[in-house]
Amino acid sequence: MAHWPSPGTAIDNEKVNAFKGGCILPNLLQEMTNVLGAALTCKLGQSMGGARVYVPKKIQADDPLALLLGGQDAERLCAHYAGTVLDLPGKYFFRAVRNHHLRQDYHSGTLTGSRADQLALKYGLSRRQVLNVVRQTQGANAF
Template identity: 30%
Template sequence: MVSNVSVAALPLSLQEMADTLGVALVLKLIAAYGGTEISFPKNPDENHPILLALGNEDGKALCDYLVGQLIYVPHMRPRKSARPDVLALQGEGKERREIARLLGISQRHVRRVANKPEAPNQFKLFED
């Protein structure tokens, strides 16, 4: 993630958070949870995934700021065709949240791709 990102370059949904807590913290959040939905507890314990991913001080500051909320964290990566990768990881039994994190795409996109039927006029190059 680029370190000299301005608040204006962030998605609108994260700009207020960046104004309040700083761009660096928001970039850490994007790096750790981009493309997924995450909820913020009131009193996270020291082993809570948010504190482990962002550090104790930043994690607690974020939990205090977003206490009790469920937010979608944009991933800020360029779009790419992910269908083959999504279907392969789903075939391996991975959960959609994990697929999103592995591929750097949103959970919503994973859900859309996984639920979209194969195009009827699409020819297969190789047999299954």
């Protein structure tokens, strides 16, 4: 087995807990979550959402899937979907999942100090973006 470099990006598992509940996932993402786990499925969706992604039968080190997921996880994906094309849901779906969790975190009461500042750091957004997401009422109860 080849030595694979780390994908280099930390994944916040708290961001992707919505992937645990089968009721909100399209069938493809439920299956991918079983193969890759919730965090990597979300990472793949945030990066390549809305695209048609060809999964090769054998992954190469310079393949975009290997660079994004890391070699061992890309090999697992290839073992399951070898030679198929995956139509990933749009990035808006993954943004909706993130926004859902952000609102839950904001209203949970477990944060101390400036909730907006803490969530901005956690989710990689600006303070203003966090406040805009929290203020959104349309679609807030989609999950």
